[in-house]
Amino acid sequence: AQSVAQPEDQVNVAEGNPLTVKCTYSVSGNPYLFWYVQYPNRGLQFLLKYITGDNLVKGSYGFEAEFNKSQTSFHLKKPSALVSDSALYFCAVRAGGISSGSARQLTFGSGTQLTVLP
């Protein structure tokens, strides 16, 4: 079974400082990894994904994530946080390549609430 762990329920960071939101995963075979952001009472918005290739993936709004196969991690990062980045962030994983049944579906972490302080 595939799973995602977001070890921090809450991350606080000062505006202008770098931010990191952590994610580790477990999946059979190569992973496809995703980050989404959710603002209050809204749906999820796609930020970025890792499928293959360069371990550093760049996405929307200045976010990036680094895939580390040996540590099974996919941490979300941003060099300089903005107050408007405050939101709930979800990491998700699915099995890559040809797979069947529920392995094709995304498994989400429990989310990390990011608060950027002015």
Next chain:
Amino acid sequence: DGGITQSPKYLFRKEGQNVTLSCEQNLNHDAMYWYRQDPGQGLRLIYYSQIVNDFQKGDIAEGYSVSREKKESFPLTVTSAQKNPTAFYLCASSSRSGTSGIGEQFFGPGTRLTVL
């Protein structure tokens, strides 16, 4: 929220009633999904459909039913058998639903269901 609409935004249900949540997409996506979101638990998959007239149970399908008669539409019915239906419900869709599909999922704005 892309080309996915969900209605209503807020829904109140009395115990013992069935209610249907609407989800429509104009993205020409083959695959559609229903998730339930509870505080601190992330998203849990209820049902998904990879093609018209076909759907599969997700992790928490009990007490829910779906249909996929049109590519654009994937309504979810919360039945009286669902014992704790109060939650935020999210619909999503994605392209390339086949075995090699890797398209990201696009989400609707959600429906908040409250049981009175």
